[in-house]
Amino acid sequence: MAADPMYRRIAEDLRSKIEAGELARGAQLPTEIELRDQYDASRNTIRDAIKWLATNGLVETRPGQGTFVVVRLDPFITTLSADPETGLGGGEGDAAFAEVRDRGRSPSASEARVEVQAARGNVALRLRVPEGTQVISRRQERFIDGTPWSLQTSFYPMTLVASGAHRLLDATNIPGGSVAYLRHALDIVQVGYRDSVVVRTPDHDESTFFKLPDDGRIPVISLMRTGYQASDAGPTPFRVMITVLPADRNQLVINSGDVPGTPAAAVRP
């Protein structure tokens, strides 16, 4: 008779009540004991139903408080394509901040945390240096209206510092952005960039910073940007930037050719 197990039927029932608005955003569900009586099941079965709703991102449980319908965060939009007027790459330092302010929201960022590291894996591959080569890593935490928004880490070969770009080692933000700084200091011009977008589960650091549940329910969007300068051998990489964005509060937009001047609307899920 019962095609689906009981916990799934209970979960579906609760889901429909949430989607019908019967249980509002942020509202508290009945307690496990109350649900046990309502559905005439054991508390463990109710917990299975709630667990299913939780892994599907519909509710969240808070020990000692109860189970609540999740409130969807107001999504923020990052435009990846370069601004045709400024030529600035989307999602980077000042360009990203300007986009946030354009939408009437308030961005902020931590000071840069600077480290010298050995290049590994994706970074070494994209900077075209051997594994273990010394690189500068500059990491910044960003917020919108106070909520954690992105983790951005940029990597530069140490050779740039030897050539005179000493400010890359400053643990302060570089006004105007490092791309502009490298243009002025070393005449390195970013002629193009390539973004690779991957969706994955957050690591422990990321879960902590973004306050994501540590069970990997909410994925992050990892955006790796390789910046190129011109050379006789064609475009040559000089920087790699990795931006990590929680998927529950971020959308990406890419423009190509002629598009309306009005900003892109958020996609409603």
Next chain:
Amino acid sequence: MAADPMYRRIAEDLRSKIEAGELARGAQLPTEIELRDQYDASRNTIRDAIKWLATNGLVETRPGQGTFVVVRLDPFITTLSADPETGLGGGEGDAAFAEVRDRGRSPSASEARVEVQAARGNVALRLRVPEGTQVISRRQERFIDGTPWSLQTSFYPMTLVASGAHRLLDATNIPGGSVAYLRHALDIVQVGYRDSVVVRTPDHDESTFFKLPDDGRIPVISLMRTGYQASDAGPTPFRVMITVLPADRNQLVINSGDVPGTPAAAVRP
């Protein structure tokens, strides 16, 4: 005493064995009974540990068979930016197929499933038509080397058919793509497009087609492309295309300015 609960410690132990290669990709874990004896815990606690590994994408359980270390699918890369030579939008019909073949893999697609629907939500908003306006929906299922790769649905206002684009109603694939067809048939030229990228949990249809676990562990990347034609009032939308890609086997690439001619390498997780 125990900082972490037992099920987490067991999960972490198994995780380290997986990451150390002690448990190979695709290998079967010991059965729940064996693990119960190994860790001296109850079967339910073992199951909690396995469930944690499963929601974190490290293992998958198959009823009647056992629990297995997941094998990561060879990721496929879709380039969203327009090809500077052909001007063709990335990820669309022929362009997408060419990219797959370039990488030595074999694409295939179902015939288009055509329906006439009432425009709703995002589609109505982006086509700039009132909710309920009749639109044509053309849906296609795509595969790479036999595994489900993407679900693509395009929406066109019915007025295009009235103007003479009758083939939009044919339940067959339009050779060269519908953008080229509309250019020839109605002189509608796509002067630009805007992509919106959202990550979300799959719906039931998508879970079925992509053979994803129905608990929402693996998200999908939803790519909504609005195509614009020129008009006196600026770029005007004439089509919306929604491509849904499972996040566990897809990466996106966006090029801007001068980048190397060599294809982008996959990001290693």
Next chain:
DNA sequence: GCAAATTTGTTCGTATGTATT
């Protein structure tokens, strides 16, 4: 093709721990 064995899935009951109010 069928039956048995194996393995995971569901559901109950119970007890105790931990976080919050």
Next chain:
DNA sequence: CAATACATACGAACAAATTTG
């Protein structure tokens, strides 16, 4: 401190899916 609510852990039984003999 007490009450409330969720978290962890144990044990047990039967169901369902799959493989094997």
